[in-house]
Amino acid sequence: MKRMGLFICHCGTNIADTVDVEALAKRFESYPGIEISTTYKYMCSHPGQEMIKESIEKYNLDGVIVAACSPTLHEVTFRRVTRASGVNPYQCEMANIREQCSWVHTDNVKATEKAERIIKSIIEKVRLNEDLDPIKVDVKRKALVIGGGIAGIQAALDIADAGYPVILVEKDPSIGGHMAQLSETFPTLDCSQCILTPKMVEVASHPNIELLTYSEVKKVDGYVGNFKVLIEEKPKGVDWDICTGCGECSDVCPISVPSEFERGLGERTAIYTPFPQAVPNKPVIDTDNCLKFKTGACGLCSQQCDADAVTYNDDPNYREEDIGAIVVATGYELYPILNIGEYGAGEIDDVIDGLAFERLLSASGPTGGEIRRPSDGKIVEDVVFIQCAGSRDPEKHKPYCSRICCMYSTKQAMLFKHSVHHGQPYIFYIDIRSGGKGYEEFVERAQREDGVIYIRGKVSKLYRDGDKVKIIGVDTISNKPVEIEADLVVLAMAMVPTPGTDKLANTLKVGTGTNGFLQETHPKLRPLESITSGFFFAGCAQAPKDIPDAVSQASGAASKVVGLFSGEYLQLEPTIATVDEEKCSGCRICISVCPYNARVFDEIKGIARVNEALCESCGACVVACPSGATNQRNLTDEQISIMAKAILSVEEEE
Amino acid sequence: MKEIIYYPGCTLKNTAKNFEDSALACAEALGYKLRELEDWYCCGTVFSLTSDDLMHHIAPARNLLKVQEAGEDRFTTLCSMCYNTLKRSSKRINEIEDDREKINSFMYEEENDYEGKVNIIHFLELLRDEIGFETIMKNVKKPLKNLNLAPYYGCMLLRPLEAAIDDPDSPKVLEELIKVLGAKSVYFPFKNECCGAYETVSEVDFVVERARNIIGNAKRNKADALVVSCPLCAFNLDNRQKNVVIKYPDFEGMPVFYFTQILALALDLNPEVCHYNLHYQPVDDILRRIEQ
Numbered sequence: 001m002k003r004m005g006l007f008i009c010h011c012g013t014n015i016a017d018t019v020d021v022e023a024l025a026k027r028f029e030s031y032p033g034i035e036i037s038t039t040y041k042y043m044c045s046h047p048g049q050e051m052i053k054e055s056i057e058k059y060n061l062d063g064v065i066v067a068a069c070s071p072t073l074h075e076v077t078f079r080r081v082t083r084a085s086g087v088n089p090y091q092c093e094m095a096n097i098r099e100q101c102s103w104v105h106t107d108n109v110k111a112t113e114k115a116e117r118i119i120k121s122i123i124e125k126v127r128l129n130e131d132l133d134p135i136k137v138d139v140k141r142k143a144l145v146i147g148g149g150i151a152g153i154q155a156a157l158d159i160a161d162a163g164y165p166v167i168l169v170e171k172d173p174s175i176g177g178h179m180a181q182l183s184e185t186f187p188t189l190d191c192s193q194c195i196l197t198p199k200m201v202e203v204a205s206h207p208n209i210e211l212l213t214y215s216e217v218k219k220v221d222g223y224v225g226n227f228k229v230l231i232e233e234k235p236k237g238v239d240w241d242i243c244t245g246c247g248e249c250s251d252v253c254p255i256s257v258p259s260e261f262e263r264g265l266g267e268r269t270a271i272y273t274p275f276p277q278a279v280p281n282k283p284v285i286d287t288d289n290c291l292k293f294k295t296g297a298c299g300l301c302s303q304q305c306d307a308d309a310v311t312y313n314d315d316p317n318y319r320e321e322d323i324g325a326i327v328v329a330t331g332y333e334l335y336p337i338l339n340i341g342e343y344g345a346g347e348i349d350d351v352i353d354g355l356a357f358e359r360l361l362s363a364s365g366p367t368g369g370e371i372r373r374p375s376d377g378k379i380v381e382d383v384v385f386i387q388c389a390g391s392r393d394p395e396k397h398k399p400y401c402s403r404i405c406c407m408y409s410t411k412q413a414m415l416f417k418h419s420v421h422h423g424q425p426y427i428f429y430i431d432i433r434s435g436g437k438g439y440e441e442f443v444e445r446a447q448r449e450d451g452v453i454y455i456r457g458k459v460s461k462l463y464r465d466g467d468k469v470k471i472i473g474v475d476t477i478s479n480k481p482v483e484i485e486a487d488l489v490v491l492a493m494a495m496v497p498t499p500g501t502d503k504l505a506n507t508l509k510v511g512t513g514t515n516g517f518l519q520e521t522h523p524k525l526r527p528l529e530s531i532t533s534g535f536f537f538a539g540c541a542q543a544p545k546d547i548p549d550a551v552s553q554a555s556g557a558a559s560k561v562v563g564l565f566s567g568e569y570l571q572l573e574p575t576i577a578t579v580d581e582e583k584c585s586g587c588r589i590c591i592s593v594c595p596y597n598a599r600v601f602d603e604i605k606g607i608a609r610v611n612e613a614l615c616e617s618c619g620a621c622v623v624a625c626p627s628g629a630t631n632q633r634n635l636t637d638e639q640i641s642i643m644a645k646a647i648l649s650v651e652e653e654e
Numbered sequence: 655m656k657e658i659i660y661y662p663g664c665t666l667k668n669t670a671k672n673f674e675d676s677a678l679a680c681a682e683a684l685g686y687k688l689r690e691l692e693d694w695y696c697c698g699t700v701f702s703l704t705s706d707d708l709m710h711h712i713a714p715a716r717n718l719l720k721v722q723e724a725g726e727d728r729f730t731t732l733c734s735m736c737y738n739t740l741k742r743s744s745k746r747i748n749e750i751e752d753d754r755e756k757i758n759s760f761m762y763e764e765e766n767d768y769e770g771k772v773n774i775i776h777f778l779e780l781l782r783d784e785i786g787f788e789t790i791m792k793n794v795k796k797p798l799k800n801l802n803l804a805p806y807y808g809c810m811l812l813r814p815l816e817a818a819i820d821d822p823d824s825p826k827v828l829e830e831l832i833k834v835l836g837a838k839s840v841y842f843p844f845k846n847e848c849c850g851a852y853e854t855v856s857e858v859d860f861v862v863e864r865a866r867n868i869i870g871n872a873k874r875n876k877a878d879a880l881v882v883s884c885p886l887c888a889f890n891l892d893n894r895q896k897n898v899v900i901k902y903p904d905f906e907g908m909p910v911f912y913f914t915q916i917l918a919l920a921l922d923l924n925p926e927v928c929h930y931n932l933h934y935q936p937v938d939d940i941l942r943r944i945e946q
Contacts, residue, residue: 339822341821342823344824347824465874466874608787
């Protein structure tokens with residue numbers, strides 16, 4: 001018979017305030033198989049862990065139950081303790097009496113009774129647990145980074161610098177992301193291009209990085225350490241191997257369409273490089289607008305090209321890569337103004353979003369850095385910035401704070417004032433969120449030195465009034481309505497995941513949260529990783545964040561990848577599905593329900609097997625198996641049944 | 655000819671006869687007979703904002719019951735206020751079974767219980783979603799070219815969200831209608847400002863200011879006339895111009911049309927259905943421009 005120890009944690013007052021832990025420990029003293037039942041204030045602390053170790057030795061335990069928090073938090077901790085004491089770590093289980101009991105109940109008596117049932121069920125589970133060893137798999141030491149904004153660039157560089165090969169895939173013709181569009185960055189006002197472009201060039205020239213721009217990830221199979229990734233290189237219409245990047249093709253192109261990079265404030269041609277500092281600095285053809293593709297006529301660019309690089313090729317190129325780990329850094333987009341009726345729904349040309357204003361501020365922008373109104377090109381004198389346009393608006397738009405708008409609007413107001421000295425910037429805000437190193441001082445400076453007027457209140461309506469935009473708002477400090485006639489209105493639109501993030505997440509089989517951002521495993525303790533092993537997150541694809549945070553997260557994700565690559569092999573959890581070959585009838589139902597493609601059919605034996613590296617222990621096949629041939633290790637049907645009986649306090653029928 | 659039950663409400667039988675008659679004629683020209691609900695009651699007029707307001711839903715509930723008894727599960731109306739009250743009440747009574755039961759017990763003298771299945775649509779929804787603007791365009795006999803019209807929604811078609819027939823902040827249905835009739839729909843940011851509503855009874859000066867602002871904005875955006883969908887808006891924006899001129903002698907007026915009147919004009923229906931004699935601000939100039 002198994003000799004088990006029960007260790008109940010107070011978790012300070014988190015558990016002990018609601019659950020009578022001492023009484024519980026007493027009740028289990030004489031429970032069958034329990035050799036020691038005790039409590040401690042913080043079981044995860046060093047003395048707590050030592051207590052478990054000593055008990056294992058003293059009572060010669062071969063089963064450990066820790067009644068404390070969720071296993072997602074500390075299962076690893078206590079299994080490590082168990083292993084260090086010479087007991088198989090899979091003989092240690094946690095009974096969650098915090099998240100699933102003390103935190104959600106107030107009645108002490110009932111909570112204590114519930115905790116008792118939870119603990120009982122786990123004791124019964126451990127009684128039947130087997131010794132297990134982690135599954136070892138080889139790892140392909142090559143990383144894929146999806147997204148070539150600052151986060152993707154940083155992650156790629158860090159992994160490459162550590163000596164591992166990286167493929168960086170970017171959907172646009174150039175890397176750089178939104179940071180390439182910015183003028184200067186808060187709170188130091190250093191030029192965005194000046195700090196970004198060297199990194200872009202480094203990516204392009206790094207011997208360990210293969211850069212695939214204008215490309216997309218189409219399919220991912222396999223599992224951590226052994227992904228098979230299908231990448232589509234979209235047709236560029238230009239042979240980049242022989243293109244010299246001279247730019248003469250764009251000079252002769254007769255087409256003019258709004259430039260995405262200039263946020264529609266400038267124009268580009270149909271054969272184009274998105275911006276002068278693009279990396280790679282080679283053009284692509286926009287087939288939707290190119291005359292050659294639309295009518296078959298034209299061909300000017302091809303005539304102009306001395307290198308004969310313009311091919312008008314429109315076949316995508318597909319390649320398959322073996323990849324060990326994937327960093328997803330697909331970034332953000334701004335919520336469309338179109339969605340906000342009270343701010344003109346995008347119909348007023350002098351109402352623009354924050355990124356468009358960056359282009360007006362940028363020396364390389366469509367106005368050469370002069371702040372001119374889109375409507376008539378007049379120099380802007382009164383500019384109104386509106387915060388939380390779409391953010392913090394759970395009824396109609398996005399419930400969350402986009403986190404960077406207070407700071408960038410402050411910066412934009414400041415830069416505006418530096419450009420138009422007699423101009424007046426106003427910022428309508430809900431409250432100013434300036435948490436960050438040097439951020440609060442920056443806001444102070446805008447108020448004091450640059451005379452930016454901050455108005456606490458929302459704008460209820462704005463509309464075109466002659467050549468001005470009339471703003472109707474309220475100042476909630478003086479409690480007075482405010483009317484301003486502005487030349488330009490800049491909306492700090494909510495940040496949303498880049499369109500298509502949901503589709504990509506589906507392809508990768510990583511989760512997204514309620515607002516569409518990529519879902520990390522744990523918001524505090526595992527913020528860089530997907531629940532699906534082998535995927536790491538960086539930048540705004542996970543949540544809105546500023547450049548310092550995006551870069552930090554990217555370096556963190558990179559170090560996770562490097563850590564994964566640095567071992568001899570990968571260790572995977574062994575608590576996965578197994579098949580009893582005697583019982584399996586080969587019906588293949590398991591194969592149809594498995595979301596991870598982990599169930600495969602063995603044609604020779606006529607049975608369904610488990611690909612151990614792919615199985616994520618979800619249990620779908622276990623439930624679906626009609627012959628009871630599939631079981632999950634250490635969570636067998638027998639265990640589940642006995643646990644259920646323990647929870648319900650039904651006596652085991654002998 | 656299709657048929658739909660039609661709820662007129664009190665105003666359309668009196669001061670807004672021009673709204674009703676033009677609407678009935680337009681509907682018929684577009685293949686819909688609006689059959690007046692028999693024995694209809696007051697819509698309840700103002701949607702009650704008190705917390706225990708179930709009693710106030712009896713009037714709209716009776717109308718829903720009448721529609722049910724007529725063997726239909728939907729009906730249409732013209733007046734924005736009637737629409738708003740009936741829409742919000744029907745949503746509540748249809749969705750909350752408890753409330754429906756209580757209402758039914760209040761209406762004990764009625765033969766039948768209301769079953770909670772009747773829905774109201776506004777006439778504009780019928781035009782947009784069922785008849786369709788394309789069909790309307792095909793039926794236009796006299797395009798309203800040279801006309802700049804300002805679409806005015808007021809509040810009752812758009813708020814609250816549960817009663818909105820369009821995006822409350824940037825509605826488009828009237829704009830689209832105006833366009834298919836061949837006129838120009840001018841940029842009009844005051845299209846969902848408040849007209850002053852019932853303040854017109856006791857606070858005439860307040861409504862004078864509202865009317866002046868709204869019409870002033872329409873003028874600033876080069877509109878020739880306002881297009882409205884609510885008899886109360888029409889009163890405040892048309893008849894109250896009389897009071898605006900007293901306070902602001904240099905105020906220049908602007909004619910006000912119901913959307914059904916401009917529709918009738920474009921469909922080239924008998925002008926009598928429009929009862930222009932009910933308007934304060936003369937519309938002759940506009941009519942002349944259409945003929946040009």
